[in-house]
Amino acid sequence: MDVWLILFILGFLIIYPYIIYPCILLFFPKMDRANSTISPVTSVSLFIAAYNEEKVIAQKLENSLELDWTNLEFEIVVGSDGSTDKTNEIVEKYASINPEIRLLKMEPRSGKVNVLNKGIPLCKGEIILLSDANAMYNKECVQKIIPHFMDSNVGCVAGEKRMVRRGEEISQNEGVYWKLESKIKQLEDKVSTVIGADGACYAIRKNLFEQLPRNTAVDDFLNSMWIVQKGYRIAYEPDAYSCEDAGTTLQQELKRKTRIASGNFYNLRFLTEFLKPSRISFLFISHKLLRWISPFILILFTLTCVYLSFFNWFGIFMTIILLVSYIVTFIKYHNPNQKMLRNKFLNLLMYFYMTVMAQFLGFVTMCKGNSNAIWNTIRN
Numbered sequence: 001m002d003v004w005l006i007l008f009i010l011g012f013l014i015i016y017p018y019i020i021y022p023c024i025l026l027f028f029p030k031m032d033r034a035n036s037t038i039s040p041v042t043s044v045s046l047f048i049a050a051y052n053e054e055k056v057i058a059q060k061l062e063n064s065l066e067l068d069w070t071n072l073e074f075e076i077v078v079g080s081d082g083s084t085d086k087t088n089e090i091v092e093k094y095a096s097i098n099p100e101i102r103l104l105k106m107e108p109r110s111g112k113v114n115v116l117n118k119g120i121p122l123c124k125g126e127i128i129l130l131s132d133a134n135a136m137y138n139k140e141c142v143q144k145i146i147p148h149f150m151d152s153n154v155g156c157v158a159g160e161k162r163m164v165r166r167g168e169e170i171s172q173n174e175g176v177y178w179k180l181e182s183k184i185k186q187l188e189d190k191v192s193t194v195i196g197a198d199g200a201c202y203a204i205r206k207n208l209f210e211q212l213p214r215n216t217a218v219d220d221f222l223n224s225m226w227i228v229q230k231g232y233r234i235a236y237e238p239d240a241y242s243c244e245d246a247g248t249t250l251q252q253e254l255k256r257k258t259r260i261a262s263g264n265f266y267n268l269r270f271l272t273e274f275l276k277p278s279r280i281s282f283l284f285i286s287h288k289l290l291r292w293i294s295p296f297i298l299i300l301f302t303l304t305c306v307y308l309s310f311f312n313w314f315g316i317f318m319t320i321i322l323l324v325s326y327i328v329t330f331i332k333y334h335n336p337n338q339k340m341l342r343n344k345f346l347n348l349l350m351y352f353y354m355t356v357m358a359q360f361l362g363f364v365t366m367c368k369g370n371s372n373a374i375w376n377t378i379r380n
Contacts, residue, residue, distance in 0.1 A: 261362020
């Protein structure tokens with residue numbers, strides 16, 4: 001195959017998930033939903049998995065009680081995974097004056113998946129709204145999500161994740177990423193199904209929940225995609241959102257992304273159905289799989305440019321551009337406050353490369369068998 005064609009294909013695959021795929025969705029035929037039936041929802045359980053969340057759990061419970069629960073039987077269930085701080089004490093205090101709140105103590109500590117596997121079957125609601133302890137919902141969140149479940153074909157509803165400004169530079173870049181994700185999810189919702197839900201804000205039908213594998217680190221994605229495998233769809237509701245702070249340092253953010261990437265590669269073994277030709281597999285490969293393997297595509301793209309640099313000026317030019325971008329990103333990652341490097345383009349470039357690096361490190365972690373479903377809470 002011609003080297004120039006290889007270079008073009010690799011470059012195409014790098015930008016495809018972020019630019020070309022959303023454009024294709026704009027012209028994709030919409031899914032026919034004429035066969036859906038209406039089934040009203042009357043009860044909801046908000047399930048919060050927690051480990052050592054004493055710094056945010058009171059705020060989360062206040063936020064949960066303030067949600068609009070009109071015309072719904074509801075409960076707020078906190079599954080505490082062997083918390084050793086004051087998390088349990090705070091929840092019990094709230095439960096003593098709010099009968100809607102329940103505490104489920106999981107002993108000994110064994111990870112979020114164990115909390116979900118044991119806790120969700122004990123919930124009373126027909127719909128389970130799942131949340132992280134540090135994710136604060138908008139007041140209308142529940143009332144925006146529940147109507148989607150009147151469609152009998154909907155098995156899961158994904159809300160939106162919004163980043164707040166605290167670690168400003170990280171949050172700014174993470175915010176751009178989530179705005180792009182939001183647009184893609186809106187388009188996927190129109191043509192078929194959203195590909196995966198984020199654990200900060202999503203809901204499922206309780207009867208569709210399956211026990212998750214013990215070592216699952218990215219439970220939200222696997223949980224929601226298993227529902228798609230059963231023939232249901234994931235709807236998207238952008239007006240139901242959670243507010244969450246991004247990592248306060250680039251190093252923390254890289255560590256978080258690496259853990260998620262490792263979990264995604266681990267989950268792939270349970271999602272082979274989406275590698276078979278179908279409309280949903282097209283969405284899955286375009287939206288997720290190509291991003292997961294982006295480090296290997298970028299490495300091949302760089303090596304191809306280096307090879308071409310021995311034969312023409314374009315190869316030299318591309319090699320220099322790539323090397324300079326790598327060096328600048330490396331410097332900016334270790335010195336994020338350097339005034340010379342503070343501009344939006346370099347911020348986004350660094351965030352893109354950091355995401356790619358996280359995918360690579362996640363793959364290495366998964367291959368080493370170091371994927372860990374036991375969480376560690378970091379709150380500042």
